[in-house]
Amino acid sequence: MIIFLVIILGLVVGSFLNAVIYRLHASVSFIRGRSYCPACKHDLGWWDLVPVASFIFLKGKCRYCKKNISWQYPLVEIGTTIAFLLLLLNFGLGATFFVYLFYASILILVFTYDFRYYLILDRVTLPAILIAFPLSFFVLKIGILELLIGILIGGGFFLLQFVVSKGKWIGGGDIRLGILMGMMLGYKVLLVGLFLSYVFGSIVGIGLIIGSKKKWKSQVPFGTFLSLGTFIAFILGDKIISFYQDIFLL
């Protein structure tokens, strides 16, 4: 029963995140207005907006203008649902679970937006930074010192690259995301999250170069890898740290 409810929640939140991504990109107000087709602007009814099911039923095309609907819609809905289920399995139902649901939703926004538009929006990261500190401290019980060091490392790591490369390797958005990662994870798990992000980035980067789709210098949506690494660090961070300590410190 709980699993069923979390699946429904994942689909609904995923659908909401799609709407947020669209509205952030098109600079449409959040409060006003119904959902409409981005191509023909026709208003959509609830039957067009059922997560995943509408996409399958409409065969990925708008009911009115027959233009293709982006694969982003069902993929984000399914991805959000999988992320929520993994968090439920790992943390069980409780306050911690809901904080991680919130964090995961922010990361899915960053992941998808950076993947599509190569941009990490301050309109997402800055409010999240303000909310994440009290949530991590009071609910996740991450110590104040661990959080502060996490912010310093997360922000400093990217600030350093930013300064050294004069803003060529990474953008200012990465620095804000680094700070947010430090606040969500604390510094110990942050190191795991950064490591995982670089591993994913390298694997995908090398894969793309071998497939000769990209050159070494082409733009990489780094926020996508960072948000994926952060999410996996939620679930595996502590396990990876104790595994590492078992091997090297005993």
Ligand SMILES: [Zn+2]
């Ligand atoms: Zn349309």
